[in-house]
Structures are given as C-alpha cells and as structure tokens.
Amino acid sequence: MRWVTYRAQGGEARVGLIRDTEILGLETGVTLIGLLGDDGERLALAGERALSDPAEVVRLDAATLLAPIPRPPSVRDFYAFEQHVRTARQRRGLEMEPDWYELPVFYFTNPAAVAGPRDDVAIPPGSSQLDFELEVAAIVGRGGRDLHPEEAERHIAGFCVMNDWSARDLQRREMKLSLGPAKGKDFATTLGPALTTPNELEPFRKDHAYDLAMTATVNGKEYSRGSLADIYWSFGEMLAYASRGTEIAPGDVIGSGTCGTGCILELSLVHGEEEYPWLRPGDEVRLEVDQLGPLSNRVVEGPPLQPIRPSR
Numbered sequence: 001m002r003w004v005t006y007r008a009q010g011g012e013a014r015v016g017l018i019r020d021t022e023i024l025g026l027e028t029g030v031t032l033i034g035l036l037g038d039d040g041e042r043l044a045l046a047g048e049r050a051l052s053d054p055a056e057v058v059r060l061d062a063a064t065l066l067a068p069i070p071r072p073p074s075v076r077d078f079y080a081f082e083q084h085v086r087t088a089r090q091r092r093g094l095e096m097e098p099d100w101y102e103l104p105v106f107y108f109t110n111p112a113a114v115a116g117p118r119d120d121v122a123i124p125p126g127s128s129q130l131d132f133e134l135e136v137a138a139i140v141g142r143g144g145r146d147l148h149p150e151e152a153e154r155h156i157a158g159f160c161v162m163n164d165w166s167a168r169d170l171q172r173r174e175m176k177l178s179l180g181p182a183k184g185k186d187f188a189t190t191l192g193p194a195l196t197t198p199n200e201l202e203p204f205r206k207d208h209a210y211d212l213a214m215t216a217t218v219n220g221k222e223y224s225r226g227s228l229a230d231i232y233w234s235f236g237e238m239l240a241y242a243s244r245g246t247e248i249a250p251g252d253v254i255g256s257g258t259c260g261t262g263c264i265l266e267l268s269l270v271h272g273e274e275e276y277p278w279l280r281p282g283d284e285v286r287l288e289v290d291q292l293g294p295l296s297n298r299v300v301e302g303p304p305l306q307p308i309r310p311s312r
Contacts, residue, residue, distance in 0.1 A: 001047045002194040002293075003158070005032055005070055006063040008056065013066055016058070017050040018194055023063055024054035032195060033069050036141045036157050036250035043141070043157065043197070066116045067191040068160055069139060075114070075189060075253040076242055077135070077164050078106040080233040081226070083260030091269035104233040104241045106255075109164070110186035114253075117161075117192030117295045122302035123281065124187040127167035130279040130299065134216045134224050134262030134287050137162035138235045139195055140252040147243045153236030155248070158195035161289045162255050163297065165189065168265055168278070187302075191253065193293040201291055208234035212290040214259050219284055223267060223276065226259035228289065 002018040008025070015030050016023035026046060035043045079085060079100070086096055115121060123130050141157025164185065171184025204210040206229040216224035235254060242248050261267060267276040279285065281301045288294040 001043070001197045002200065003032055003043070003068060003197075004063075004192075004194045005066040005068055006058070007066065008058045008063050013070065014056075015046075016054075017047055018060060019051070021060050023058045023060055024050040025056040025058060026050055027055040033072075033251040036139075038142060039154075040141060040157065040197075064116070065118055065193050067114045068158075068195040069191070069251045069253065070114060070116075072111050072114065072139075072251045072253045073249045075109045075111050075255065076106045077109055077255035077257060078104055078233065078238050079257040080104060080231050080238065081257055081259045081262075082232045083226075083230065084258045084262060084266055087260065087266050088269060101232075104238050106238070106242065107181060107185070109189055113186050113188050115188050115190045115297070117190060117293075117297075119190065119297060120300045121165055121188045121190065121285075121297045122300050123279075124167045124170065124183065125303055126305040127170050127302075128278065129168040131166040131168050131264045132216060132218075132279065132285050132287065133164040133166055133258040134214055134226070135162040135164055135258060136160070136212075136214070136228055136256045136289055136292065137191060138239070138254040140239070140248050140250055140254065143247055143249045145243055145247050146245065147240045147248075149234065149236035149240040151236075152239035152243065153234070155239060156198055156235060157250070158197045159201065159292060160191050160195055161193070161287055161292050161295050162253070163190040163285070163287050163295055164255060164258070166263070166265070190287075190295050190297055192295055196292050204291065208232070208237075210291075212292065214262065214289050215287070216262060217286045218279070223264070224259070224261045226261060228256070228259070230260060231256060
C-alpha cells in the first residue's frame with residue numbers, strides 16, 4: 001500500500017490510498033498517524049475500506065500532497081552510509097572514527113519544519129550555502145522501548161523519501177562550538193511523496209535493506225546516484241538504538257542519513273564548488289528512490305537575517 005496525506009481543491013487535509021494515477025480518499029477527520037499504533041491491522045483495514053468504498057477519488061496529479069505525517073512526534077536523522085561518511089572525512093584529512101562502526105549515531109531535527117514533496121523551500125536567513133541530502137526515512141508504526149533490532153524492524157509502518165536540507169555555512173559555524181547541528185538544519189525537512197508499506201519492498205530486499213536506486217538531480221542534471229542496499233546500519237538497528245532507554249512513538253521519523261554522493265557538500269569536496277555549486281533561488285531539486293517515488297522542490301529566496309544583537 002502507498003498512503004498519502006493530501007488536499008484536493010484547497011480543502012482540508014485527508015488521507016488516501018494511491019491506486020495507479022488516483023487517490024482513493026478516506027473520510028475527513030482520518031489521519032495517517034491515527035491509523036498507526038498497532039501491528040498494521042488498522043492500516044490494512046483502512047486500505048480495504050478505501051479500495052471498496054472511497055469517500056472521494058482524486059487524480060494524483062491534481063492533489064496537493066503534504067508530508068505523509070505532516071507533524072511527526074519526532075524526527076531523528078542518522079548517519080548510516082559509510083561511503084558518505086568516509087569520503088567527507090577523507091577530504092578533511094580525517095580517518096574513520098572507530099566508534100562509527102559501534103554506534104548508529106543520529107541528531108534530532110525540527111518536526112515543525114517538515115515540508116511536503118512539492119513544496120517550495122526557502123533559503124534560511126543568513127545562509128549562502130544551501131544543500132540537499134538524499135535519504136530514505138522509516139516511519140514508526142508501533143511504539144516501543146529497548147527494542148532488539150529484529151523486533152524493531154517489525155515496528156516500521158512504511159518508508160518514504162527524505163531530503164534533509166542543510167545550510168552548510170551555518171552548520172559549520174555551529175559545530176565549531178561542539179554543539180549542533182541546530183539552525184543549520186531545522187528550517188526544512190522534506191518527506192514523501194507517500195508512505196510505502198514494507199510488504200511492497202520485500203521483492204527488493206538485499207543485505208541490510210532493499211536494492212532501491214537513489215538519485216538526485218538539480219535543474220535536470222544528475223548529481224547523485226546510489227542504492228539503499230549500500231547502507232551500513234539497518235533500519236531495525238537504527239530503531240533499536242533510538243529506543244534504547246526511551247520510547248519511540250507511532251509517527252516518529254527515522255532518517256537514514258545521506259547516501260554516497262548524495263549531497264553537494266560531498267560532491268564539492270571531491271570535484272570542487274565550481275562543478276557543484278551551492279543551491280540558489282530558482283533551482284529545482286528532485287530526489288527519487290525506486291518504488292518510493294520523487295520529491296521535487298523549488299528553492300526560493302528566504303527572509304532577511306534578523307540580528308540577535310546590534311553590531312559592535
């Protein structure tokens with residue numbers, strides 16, 4: 001099943017099931033997060049209802065798609081692709097940190113900054129180095145605590161594409177202070193276009209994940225190409241680590257981190273900024289993962305920087 005949260009003709013947000021080029025909408029008041037929380041039975045029954053007796057049928061290309069979970073309880077973004085980590089560190093003269101192979105580390109980002117798969121994304125105030133990050137996210141379907149990785153994988157409701165937009169100049173300054181990332185990250189995280197349930201991906205299972213091609217283009221030029229199968233940490237392992245000593249909740253977002261070649265930062269370190277410049281207003285960024293669909297977002301000018309204190 002492929003579930004979307006959408007608006008049709010400016011109406012209120014609804015939940016629907018994709019069938020070919022249509023959305024089979026459920027009745028108003030139903031939310032995708034409200035269909036989570038169990039072993040998947042609630043979502044399956046809703047799917048049967050949408051197929052047999054939809055409340056409305058809308059053309060997919062005529063709907064405004066929101067993030068599948070527009071306001072998730074939390075967003076954790078991991079660092080799970082070795083190629084990305086290794087390349088970025090080597091270009092800065094650093095060896096791989098041994099603990100990277102022991103701890104599937106992550107940071108928290110801002111649920112209020114989640115954007116839809118076709119939304120414009122504004123450059124954050126004070127930044128001139130906007131970047132994309134090509135990722136896949138798992139959506140937690142059933143909560144839990146101190147989970148084993150095999151058990152944790154059964155807590156996943158589905159997957160979607162994720163763009164962890166990054167203001168590299170802000171991020172760099174913040175992390176020099178041994179804290180962050182903060183404002184370098186929390187202005188936009190794009191999710192979508194749909195929540196795709198795990199059974200849809202089983203034919204593509206390989207190693208720790210699924211053999212799904214991941215690509216990024218900017219203004220039609222291919223920048224990035226990788227595979228989800230190249231991930232080092234499985235989503236079950238990431239969920240298990242996230243649940244260690246605390247609760248994960250239905251609707252929580254677990255980002256994979258950037259795949260190899262999946263951001264301008266990595267590409268510019270290897271090939272130079274002239275070949276891979278930072279994003280500018282008017283740029284069209286398209287991230288696509290096989291079986292999960294595309295995100296297509298236009299970069300727009302952001303608001304002016306408001307100083308924290310007057311200049312000295």
